[in-house]
Amino acid sequence: MTKPEMPKRSSLRDVALLAGVSVMTVSNVVNGKTSRVSEDVRQRVRAAIATLNYRTQLRGRSLRLARDFAIGLIVLHPERRFLNDPFSTEVAAGMSNQLALDGYGLMVIGAQDLDDLKGKLPRISQLDAIAVFGFGERAQRIADYQVLADLGLPMVLVGDDLIGGLPDASFVRQENEAGARELARMVLDCGARHILFVRPIDVWPAMTQRERGARAEASGRAEVETIACSELDFVKVVEVIADRLVQAPHVDAVMGGNDQYGIAALHAAHRIGRKVPAELAVTGFNGFAFRQFSSPLLTSMLSPAYDLGTEAARRLVARIITGAFDPGGKVFSVTPLLGQTVGPLHLKSA
Amino acid sequence: MTKPEMPKRSSLRDVALLAGVSVMTVSNVVNGKTSRVSEDVRQRVRAAIATLNYRTQLRGRSLRLARDFAIGLIVLHPERRFLNDPFSTEVAAGMSNQLALDGYGLMVIGAQDLDDLKGKLPRISQLDAIAVFGFGERAQRIADYQVLADLGLPMVLVGDDLIGGLPDASFVRQENEAGARELARMVLDCGARHILFVRPIDVWPAMTQRERGARAEASGRAEVETIACSELDFVKVVEVIADRLVQAPHVDAVMGGNDQYGIAALHAAHRIGRKVPAELAVTGFNGFAFRQFSSPLLTSMLSPAYDLGTEAARRLVARIITGAFDPGGKVFSVTPLLGQTVGPLHLKSA
DNA sequence: CTGTTAGCGCATTCAA
């Protein structure tokens, strides 16, 4: 049922032998340097390639050119299932598709902590370049980035712009702060004066920025209170939010750090009998497919995660070809997704 | 800000020169063939490695050993965002983590159709082995698998067991049929006699198997009717289900091909005023995180997608090392996830 | 237009 022996793929030399030309000529034909090869010879070579079913063996080319045609996506996340967040998934899909256009492959690597990352460095170091999805507080991220930067590979930060001390880096991120401001404005315009911002205990740039945006916009117009709760236990998040809403009945809006938290808030509101949006405004962030599972439909902000992926890939390939990054980075805007969870507040006790 | 010139990594020869030994000695030390090297020399070599910050360059090793230490996950799916389904995402995470233990990397490649796949063959062919996530009807999958098999790479099918004509293949799948039977049994035991099975228009093995399981279990006890609807448009799915429930009021259970469809059924039931589970039983399949967003909590079946990933990786690495696959494949069982959407039916008109 | 030379980094083989 299984066939152990590898058939030993044909090489340039095999083709050259069969076509009766030199190895270099075959190489030129394969690589489209057709201007240097006569039509006649080209035909013979093509025929030989076809009969031998020859395919370029990237191994040899890699060694010769000191390039691997492989780019990594390093996802720093304490969860073993590091691709659970649709954000990283969309980035990966975007990168993979974009890279394929240039003949590159995407290698996906998750690292749960610094030790884990260090153990994977040998494998990572053989890539041509990397995109990095950071995690944690600023200091931790800087340390992580530095470890990776020491490999000497070009790198693009995804969702972060801390390229300050990095010698060969660029970044791609989105307007989390502006997006959160916009959501906060919507909420405030509906009359909210006490906002509860819900985010994970562990943070990453997007979360920090969203909270900052909400607070900035609310400044002077409303109170903002934050609670942190692990996103891994949805039931617990609902519970925590419900408890808080009961204890703090003056809270008239819940802004989730992402849609998961927003949906949890909807569940919490439902459980304690608070009507959304009449008595409580709720927002999320990201707008991935599962947002539609919520009822009422969550008002949110669409994150162009897939586009972040394609842009990261473009930058990395350009960097490899031109030898330098475009200065700075690229910032994508986010798009409001209107739902049914923000509207004029009719508070019982005013 | 950017530094174009690559620092040119140190090679075995550099280390050998500095340590005053031969290249082979360094190679032996690096590869832990320490029995062949005296303690004295070993120290010198280690020191040289440290000062030069030497790391094995896999390019050279790859060429020499004719191995790339890279394994591919080929996701055949018409969607450009081929990683949108959490199932493939969990498989990818499981594979990536497991492969890392053996020093392998995971390359993720999506292909929207046969043409797209063919264009990516050159890149795929340089991998050591592949896992394939099939899509479509049996005939289409066989054709796709054959194209990949022609590369001569060992391959593991994920979620499918059509390894019949494939010379060097194994498979990893889960008990979709048995799982669906179990869900159907629960529904039937609650008194359901008219089951509506909802699945995507395009199918893949899991979907086919789940429908088959539901029908098999219902055979003789209940009618089963299937409707197909693109999963990409959730709103539309809800609409279609709601319409059908109105037109066919005798339907007393909806089984979703996955949790997305199950949740859509919950929305539909809510919209038309059918109580779940008293007047309508609803089930899903997969049990990924977003299932908890549904209200009431969807009764479902947990798919061990992450474990499928680790097992696929294990099999591929073992195949590379031993030269042959373990015969057959591995089948994982699924686990019931009790929710609040299946219970005794109290039908208005009996 | 085509062929020759050389060497990328590594590990197997064989010799010392």
Place this chain on the structure above:
DNA sequence: TTGAATGCGCTAACAG
């Protein structure tokens, strides 16, 4: 226990 030679497949540079 250590070293030297060899070649994996490919392409830049140059020679013809």
